[in-house]
Each structure stands twice: as C-alpha cells, then as structure tokens.
Amino acid sequence: MLEDESQRDLAELLVPIVGALEETGDPWEPFRLIDPAGAAVQPVAVFLRDLQAADRSEATLRSYGMDLLRWMRFLWAIGSPWDRATRAEARDFCRWMLVAGKPARPHWRRPDEAPAGTVGEAYAPSVRAHSETVLRRFYDFHLDAGTGPIINPFPLDRSRRAGRAHAHHNPMEPHRNERTGLYRPKVPTRIPRNIPDAEFNEIFARLPSHRDRALVAFYVSTGARASELLSATQGGVDPGRQLITVTRKGSGAVQELPASSDAFVWLRLYQVEMDELLPKGRRQPLWWTLRRPLRPLTYHAAHRMFERAGEAAGSTATLHALRHTAAYRMAEDPDLPLTDVQSVLGHALLTTTQIYLTPRKEEVIRRVLAHHAEQVRQAAQRVTPTPAAGYRPETLDVLFGTRTS
Incomplete structure (x- = not known):
C-alpha cells in the first residue's frame, strides 16, 4: 500500500534556492552538485560519472544536473533523504512543479524585491517531462547498483508495463515510446516558430x-x-x-x-x-x-x-x-x-x-482569408440578374428553375 504523507501541506511549502550545480572546469568532473553546506552530493556525482562514461556531452550532464538539483532542493525542504524517497515524495514533487511553479529568484540589483522561496511562473510541460525522465533514470541507476531505495519512486505507467511491447501497433504508423512514466505529463505538440x-x-x-x-x-x-x-x-x-x-x-x-x-x-x-x-x-x-x-x-x-x-x-x-x-x-x-x-x-x-x-501560421491565415474573399466574390456572381424588359417573369422561372411553387 502506498504511504500517504497526509501531514504535508504543499500549499504552504517553500522550497528555498539552496545548493548549486557548479561548473568545475575539470574535464573529469565538469559539474558538481553541492548541498546547502557546500559539500558535494556523492550519489549525483556517481551518476554523472556514469553518464560521462556513456559518452554524454557536457551539455547533457549540466541538463541532468539541473533536474537533480531541483529534486534535491524539494527533498531538503521536506526533510526527506534521497534514498528514502517513496512514490509519495515523487507524486508531491510532480504536483509541486505543476501547481507551485518556479521559485522566484531575487534580481542581483534588487535583492529585496523577490525573496528566495516565493512562487514564480509555472514549469513548462516539457521541463516537467524531462525532469521525470531524468529522475527515473537516476533511481534506476542506483537501484541496479544497490545504493538506492529498493523501489523506484518514479515508476512506469502500469498500463504501459503490462503485455507485449507494440502488441497493437499499426505498421503504417511510427513506433512511439512505450516506457512512459506514471507521473510524466502530456507534452503538447508544438509547431516550430519561424520568423516571417x-x-x-x-x-x-x-x-x-x-x-x-x-x-x-x-x-x-x-x-x-x-x-x-x-x-x-x-x-x-x-x-x-x-x-x-x-x-x-x-x-x-x-x-x-x-x-x-x-x-x-x-x-x-x-x-x-x-x-x-x-x-x-x-x-x-x-x-x-x-x-x-x-x-x-x-x-x-x-x-x-x-x-x-x-x-x-x-x-x-x-x-x-x-x-x-x-x-x-x-x-x-x-x-x-x-x-x-x-x-x-x-x-x-x-x-x-x-x-x-507543417504549413506556416501566416501562410495558413493568408490562404484562408483568400478563401473567404473568393467565397464572397462567387456569392456576388450568383445573384440573379434583372431580366430585360419584354420577358415574362413566369416564363423565366420555368426556364431557369427558380419557381418556388
């Protein structure tokens, strides 16, 4: 049974901006995640070394490190050790990212206007999806190494885990990722923005x-x-x-x-x-x-x-x-x-x-407006012309099929 932290009030939770992801300049350890006391977080350091061994770029290490820093800050705020995290912590973390949003950072010129810990704009779905993937992989790594919790707090969706992969896949459509996380948000498909x-x-x-x-x-x-x-x-x-x-x-x-x-x-x-x-x-x-x-x-x-x-x-x-x-x-x-x-x-x-x-937005608008203008022009041409003098109206109705009775 899933343990529920009923005493945790996320509406009142403030996640201070503590700790940091430091760029070291050392090719053997390009980035180091440090805790509020200034000490390196060793579980993250080991995970980043594994990523480097898998030939991941420094940009990838930094991206993963920032997601892990966000997770660690949440755990520090609720007082939970990283290796004791359960699905309840993972669920509340995903809810916190969805509702509370980014902690507002104070401007370096106006440090008193936005104290650390206040709520800013919400995290984008793409950021939340990337964070869920990184954290699930982080705990999978430590689960395999035997250094983390025995159950990954970021599980896969049960409906996606059961049965044969691609069992009902249409061969005319591309394969999609079957390993979807339980708490992974739906990321809307975005049309790339071009400059007119x-x-x-x-x-x-x-x-x-x-x-x-x-x-x-x-x-x-x-x-x-x-x-x-x-x-x-x-x-x-x-x-x-x-x-x-x-x-x-x-x-x-x-x-x-x-x-x-x-x-x-x-x-x-x-x-x-x-x-x-x-x-x-x-x-x-x-x-x-x-x-x-x-x-x-x-x-x-x-x-x-x-x-x-x-x-x-x-x-x-x-x-x-x-x-x-x-x-x-x-x-x-x-x-x-x-x-x-x-x-x-x-x-x-x-x-x-x-x-x-995919058609550009401005091109779609231009063509649809041209379509409406053409419809108006064709409607104007369909107006019945006034017959010349000398023609009997009832005869014209029979000839052109405009009689209503």
Missing part, C-alpha cells in the same frame, strides 16, 4: 555590426544551432565552395554546411574590420567579442545580441527561431529533397525533419 520575412528584415536592419549581420546570415541560411555555428574556426571557412565547418552539438561530429553568398560577404567585411585585432590561426575561433578585451563569442552573448535587435524591431523572436526559419525555407523548396534538409539540420530521424512540412 518582413519581421526578419526588420531585425536584420537593426543589427549594429558586420559581425552580427554575418552571424545572422549564417544562422538563417545553414540552419545550424547557435552553439554549433559558434564552434566554427578560422580554418573552417571555405568561401570558394560556400561552406562553413561546424561541430555538431549532440554527436560532436564535424560537418560542412552550405551557406548563402551574402553570409560570406558579411563575414569578409567583419574579417577586414577586425584584421589587425584578432589572433591568426586555422584553429582560432571565428567569432569574437567586439569589446576589449577580445574574447571568443559565447552563446549567451550571441543570444543577447539578437535579443537586443529584436527588441528594437518590436519582435520577440529568439536566436533559435533562425534555425526553424532556415528549416522551413529549405523544406518548402520543391527542388530540395527532404533527406538533404535532414542532413543539413543534423536530424537523426527523418520524422523530426517532417515537422517543417
């Missing part, structure tokens, strides 16, 4: 430097992720073949991506402008900050650059929307096979690329 051409032109016109114009032109023509394009080196640019070499985010593979000619024009203007300031070398980063001291451009700096230009243009588009925009433009070209688009975007599955065949 007029809005993109407004943003591009407000970019302040050749570097920024070159970056945006490469983003919108290659479809590369933000971090991937920033991985390009000076030796990875081939203007003659219109190719730029990037390192893929997930696999770490090196891939040449074709780009538009205007992207290389803006890049050359940026290189001429910074020619005497940047260090030379084929392995040197291609993108640098414009303010001194010069440093390689980071993802957050590039994101903020595009955000400022978007605010000036009255747009809320994000840097990642440029990848979606490029994907939509390529997918809509009838002369470009979808498998080529898949290769350029770096998708492992063609089904991922197929989401860009």
Whole structure:
C-alpha cells in the first residue's frame, strides 16, 4: 500500500534556492552538485560519472544536473533523504512543479524585491517531462547498483508495463515510446516558430555590426544551432565552395554546411574590420567579442545580441527561431529533397525533419482569408440578374428553375 504523507501541506511549502550545480572546469568532473553546506552530493556525482562514461556531452550532464538539483532542493525542504524517497515524495514533487511553479529568484540589483522561496511562473510541460525522465533514470541507476531505495519512486505507467511491447501497433504508423512514466505529463505538440520575412528584415536592419549581420546570415541560411555555428574556426571557412565547418552539438561530429553568398560577404567585411585585432590561426575561433578585451563569442552573448535587435524591431523572436526559419525555407523548396534538409539540420530521424512540412501560421491565415474573399466574390456572381424588359417573369422561372411553387 502506498504511504500517504497526509501531514504535508504543499500549499504552504517553500522550497528555498539552496545548493548549486557548479561548473568545475575539470574535464573529469565538469559539474558538481553541492548541498546547502557546500559539500558535494556523492550519489549525483556517481551518476554523472556514469553518464560521462556513456559518452554524454557536457551539455547533457549540466541538463541532468539541473533536474537533480531541483529534486534535491524539494527533498531538503521536506526533510526527506534521497534514498528514502517513496512514490509519495515523487507524486508531491510532480504536483509541486505543476501547481507551485518556479521559485522566484531575487534580481542581483534588487535583492529585496523577490525573496528566495516565493512562487514564480509555472514549469513548462516539457521541463516537467524531462525532469521525470531524468529522475527515473537516476533511481534506476542506483537501484541496479544497490545504493538506492529498493523501489523506484518514479515508476512506469502500469498500463504501459503490462503485455507485449507494440502488441497493437499499426505498421503504417511510427513506433512511439512505450516506457512512459506514471507521473510524466502530456507534452503538447508544438509547431516550430519561424520568423516571417518582413519581421526578419526588420531585425536584420537593426543589427549594429558586420559581425552580427554575418552571424545572422549564417544562422538563417545553414540552419545550424547557435552553439554549433559558434564552434566554427578560422580554418573552417571555405568561401570558394560556400561552406562553413561546424561541430555538431549532440554527436560532436564535424560537418560542412552550405551557406548563402551574402553570409560570406558579411563575414569578409567583419574579417577586414577586425584584421589587425584578432589572433591568426586555422584553429582560432571565428567569432569574437567586439569589446576589449577580445574574447571568443559565447552563446549567451550571441543570444543577447539578437535579443537586443529584436527588441528594437518590436519582435520577440529568439536566436533559435533562425534555425526553424532556415528549416522551413529549405523544406518548402520543391527542388530540395527532404533527406538533404535532414542532413543539413543534423536530424537523426527523418520524422523530426517532417515537422517543417507543417504549413506556416501566416501562410495558413493568408490562404484562408483568400478563401473567404473568393467565397464572397462567387456569392456576388450568383445573384440573379434583372431580366430585360419584354420577358415574362413566369416564363423565366420555368426556364431557369427558380419557381418556388
């Protein structure tokens, strides 16, 4: 029987922002989760080492670490050890994420306006689903090692565990994940947001430097992720073949991506402008900050650059929307096979690329409005004309079938 913590009042529960996930700079332990006393949480450290051994990227380690930090903060707030957690704690944690939402962080300039522990906006379904998956895997790892609870507090849905996998699967449809967690929320299918051409032109016109114009032109023509394009080196640019070499985010593979000619024009203007300031070398980063001291451009700096230009243009588009925009433009070209688009975007599955065949919202609105206008025009043409003088109305009714009796 499931133990129910009837005395736990989630409405009054405050989860303080204590502990942290520290970036160490050590390649053997890129991230370390520390408790409120400043000591490393060893069960998490062992789990992250296992992920690293499975060739997971540092970005994955950080993502898993943040989910585990959120769980540990909840356990610290209710006073429950991690290895004594039951389904009751897992259930209340999922309810807390669903209802209470993110603890509001105090602004570093106004630390007294939002004390730690106050409630902010709710967690998105995708965040809650990712958290449930990470925690279930964390406890599965310790269950196999014999270092955690004997029952995973984040179980699979019983209806999905029973019977043969894909027993009633339609062979004409793709296989879906049968290992759905009991507390995993339903994540709505989202259509990737692209930037309409007029809005993109407004943003591009407000970019302040050749570097920024070159970056945006490469983003919108290659479809590369933000971090991937920033991985390009000076030796990875081939203007003659219109190719730029990037390192893929997930696999770490090196891939040449074709780009538009205007992207290389803006890049050359940026290189001429910074020619005497940047260090030379084929392995040197291609993108640098414009303010001194010069440093390689980071993802957050590039994101903020595009955000400022978007605010000036009255747009809320994000840097990642440029990848979606490029994907939509390529997918809509009838002369470009979808498998080529898949290769350029770096998708492992063609089904991922197929989401860009979904019509753009603005195109759907334009076509439906045109449909309504056509209906009005056709209705106006169906109006019975007034007969000329000399024709008997009853004769016309018989001829055109308009008699009602």
